[in-house]
Amino acid sequence: MQDIRNLRENFEATKAALAKRGGEYNLEQFAEIDKRRKELLQKSEEMKARQNAASKQIPLLKKEGKSTDALMAEMKELSEAVKALEPDVRAIDEELESFLMGLPNTPHPSTPEGQTDADNLEIRKWGEPTAFGFEPQPHWDLGEALGMLDPAAAAKIAGARFMLFRGLGARLERAIASFMLDTHSSRGYTEVAPPFLAHRRSMTGTGQLPKFEEDMFHISDTDFFLIPTAEVPVTNIHREEILDAAQLPIKYCAYSPSFRKEGGSAGRDTRGLIRLHQFDKVEIVKFVHPDNSYAELESLTADAEHILQLLKLPYRCVQLCAGDLGVAGAKTYDLEVWMPSYNRYVEISSCTNFEAYQARRANIRFKEKDGKPAFAHTLNGSGLAVGRTAAAIIENYQQADGSIKVPDVLVPYMGVEFIR
RNA sequence: GGAGAUGUACUCAAGUGGUGAAGAGGUUCCCCUGCUAAGGGAAUAGGUCGGGAAACCGGCGCGGAGGUUCAAAUCCUCUCAUCUCCGCCA
Numbered sequence: 001m002q003d004i005r006n007l008r009e010n011f012e013a014t015k016a017a018l019a020k021r022g023g024e025y026n027l028e029q030f031a032e033i034d035k036r037r038k039e040l041l042q043k044s045e046e047m048k049a050r051q052n053a054a055s056k057q058i059p060l061l062k063k064e065g066k067s068t069d070a071l072m073a074e075m076k077e078l079s080e081a082v083k084a085l086e087p088d089v090r091a092i093d094e095e096l097e098s099f100l101m102g103l104p105n106t107p108h109p110s111t112p113e114g115q116t117d118a119d120n121l122e123i124r125k126w127g128e129p130t131a132f133g134f135e136p137q138p139h140w141d142l143g144e145a146l147g148m149l150d151p152a153a154a155a156k157i158a159g160a161r162f163m164l165f166r167g168l169g170a171r172l173e174r175a176i177a178s179f180m181l182d183t184h185s186s187r188g189y190t191e192v193a194p195p196f197l198a199h200r201r202s203m204t205g206t207g208q209l210p211k212f213e214e215d216m217f218h219i220s221d222t223d224f225f226l227i228p229t230a231e232v233p234v235t236n237i238h239r240e241e242i243l244d245a246a247q248l249p250i251k252y253c254a255y256s257p258s259f260r261k262e263g264g265s266a267g268r269d270t271r272g273l274i275r276l277h278q279f280d281k282v283e284i285v286k287f288v289h290p291d292n293s294y295a296e297l298e299s300l301t302a303d304a305e306h307i308l309q310l311l312k313l314p315y316r317c318v319q320l321c322a323g324d325l326g327v328a329g330a331k332t333y334d335l336e337v338w339m340p341s342y343n344r345y346v347e348i349s350s351c352t353n354f355e356a357y358q359a360r361r362a363n364i365r366f367k368e369k370d371g372k373p374a375f376a377h378t379l380n381g382s383g384l385a386v387g388r389t390a391a392a393i394i395e396n397y398q399q400a401d402g403s404i405k406v407p408d409v410l411v412p413y414m415g416v417e418f419i420r
Numbered sequence: 421g422g423a424g425a426u427g428u429a430c431u432c433a434a435g436u437g438g439u440g441a442a443g444a445g446g447u448u449c450c451c452c453u454g455c456u457a458a459g460g461g462a463a464u465a466g467g468u469c470g471g472g473a474a475a476c477c478g479g480c481g482c483g484g485a486g487g488u489u490c491a492a493a494u495c496c497u498c499u500c501a502u503c504u505c506c507g508c509c510a
Contacts, residue, residue: 045478048479049478051490058490079489
């Protein structure tokens with residue numbers, strides 16, 4: 001959610017920053033709504049003040065034995081007038097709220113101009129695309145051949161865009177998640193195991209609602225949604241709280257499955273582990289002081305990169321351009337792993353500083369000693385997407401004989417050095 | 421799933437329609453005491469929205485949302501959370 005004060009005071013600057021994203025936001029109506037709301041509010045509050053004064057007077061008059069009939073008659077009228085105004089007040093509040101909710105976050109000044117991922121800015125590269133002395137196979141063929149992946153069984157159970165992992169494939173998923181959680185835990189993140197369902201209030205707090213309801217699975221007859229990322233439950237841990245500034249930064253890591261409808265991507269990435277309705281992910285989340293949220297973004301990104309480096313997977317880091325940036329994000333680095341079957345880098349992590357955008361929605365604040373409460377900044381990143389990591393390992397670690405070498409750091413978790 | 425109880429500040433807790441939401445503990449400050457403990461005094465209902473340059477003024481806030489009433493922490497309805505018992509169950 002955009003900050004209403006900032007919008008009042010820095011209207012033109014905000015307008016220019018939002019224009020970078022493209023799209024229409026109809027900002028001009030803001031001043032008019034804001035003014036109309038203020039007038040209504042003042043009118044209503046004036047009447048309420050009169051009501052309160054009279055309410056103090058009535059018992060006094062009664063004590064003195066004086067008649068309160070006239071005053072009470074006046075108050076009855078006033079009370080009705082206040083009530084008559086209420087629907088208008090509510091309507092204008094809702095209008096303002098939905099207007100503010102509908103605005104995306106202001107992109108950080110460093111955000112490159114651009115419309116699509118083709119305009120993203122490459123920040124750095126680590127390693128080189130894997131060279132093979134043979135024709136490498138895609139992970140879906142290798143995975144099936146080695147008995148790790150069973151898409152037919154998954155389709156039988158739940159249909160397209162689901163995966164069933166089998167044998168060492170199932171163990172690989174578990175090994176990757178455990179390895180990631182252990183690594184983040186040893187670097188200052190508190191591991192949490194959250195609910196995988198969340199209600200509407202939580203989904204609104206992190207920005208999935210009200211705009212993206214059609215992207216999520218909703219459980220009929222209930223208020224529950226299947227989480228599209230652990231970001232939702234973990235960020236909502238501190239919803240409606242005032243944290244002590246001394247607690248910051250608060251860092252969590254969490255494993256969860258993620259559920260997405262992938263409605264708009266029919267026909268894309270239909271094979272393998274790249275785009276599924278359900279996939280495993282380890283998420284890292286931070287609650288930080290606004291003064292150093294950008295330094296925290298760098299270190300959070302580094303924490304996600306650390307996993308790729310330990311796995312010795314070639315990757316690059318790009319900064320998203322304005323058009324590719326998510327609505328809630330102010331600045332996002334995507335980590336893209338080298339995927340031989342695609343012959344390009346594929347997103348495996350997205351690390352974002354939301355500044356106070358989520359905090360305002362979810363009412364996550366902190367307080368300095370003797371200070372006023374202020375909104376915390378929230379950040380999160382995949383650390384990493386487990387299924388895509390598995391795909392990247394299968395492809396980049398494949399051998400000429402069709403076996404897969406297990407990355408050194410995963411051997412203790414896998415119990416074998418090769419999958420054959 | 422059934423029955424009952426409870427939600428008031430940092431904590432405990434009083435308050436069943438009427439002027440400022442008691443009190444205690446804790447915390448902070450001050451006094452006293454050679455120091456400490458004890459004792460005495462003061463402050464302490466957060467927060468948020470609106471007006472104002474500011475001092476300050478006003479609205480809302482007793483889990484949440486509605487309702488009744490001139491007036492609601494208090495009465496009514498719904499809802500959420502917690503606790504106890506029963507049932508079911510990994």
